[in-house]
Amino acid sequence: xxxxxxxxxxxxxxxxxxxxxxxxxxxxxxxxxxxxxxxxxxxxxxxxxxxxxxxxxxxxxxxxxxxxxxxxxxxxxxxxxxxxxxxxxxxxxxxxxxxxxxxxxxxxxxxxxxxxxxxxxxxxxxxxxxxxxxxxxxxxxx
Numbered sequence: 558x559x560x561x562x563x564x565x566x567x568x569x570x571x572x573x574x575x576x577x578x579x580x581x582x583x584x585x586x587x588x589x590x591x592x593x594x595x596x597x598x599x600x601x602x603x604x605x606x607x608x609x610x611x612x613x614x615x616x617x618x619x620x621x622x623x624x625x626x627x628x629x630x631x632x633x634x635x636x637x638x639x640x641x642x643x644x645x646x647x648x649x650x651x652x653x654x655x656x657x658x659x660x661x662x663x664x665x666x667x668x669x670x671x672x673x674x675x676x677x678x679x680x681x682x683x684x685x686x687x688x689x690x691x692x693x694x695x696x697x698x699x
Contacts (some may be wrong), residue, residue: 559663561614569674573603577593577681581593581689583596585693586619590685590686590690593681594682594683596681596685597680597683598682601679603674604674611667611671614667644667646664
């Protein structure tokens with residue numbers, strides 16, 4: 558995982574956990590479990606806002622992918638002869654493939670984090686009051 562996606566996952570996860578904690582405390586303090594639903598809506602909204610980071614990251618990743626492609630084209634144009642030339646070409650190609658794979662992993666990590674955060678937010682938005690009422694046993698008011 559790259560530093561960029563690592564910070565993103567950590568930050569979005571921390572925001573979601575903080576929202577859950579704060580809104581659970583507010584729900585318990587006010588004896589109104591619907592506050593947890595509101596917290597779920599805020600988590601889903603945070604995931605939607607994180608979509609802007611996702612788009613920015615996609616652009617950066619695509620630019621890096623283009624640089625790799627240009628590097629591959631330049632490497633193909635340069636003919637290297639002899640065993641050392643072949644070895645250097647294979648090593649360079651392996652490095653490019655690994656970097657491209659890490660870009661794909663980074664992209665999927667960011668997408669998965671946004672989707673999971675939105676999923677959690679929507680679950681809490683829809684059922685947070687029911688779950689909290691079942692755990693704490695206070696009446697759900699509508």
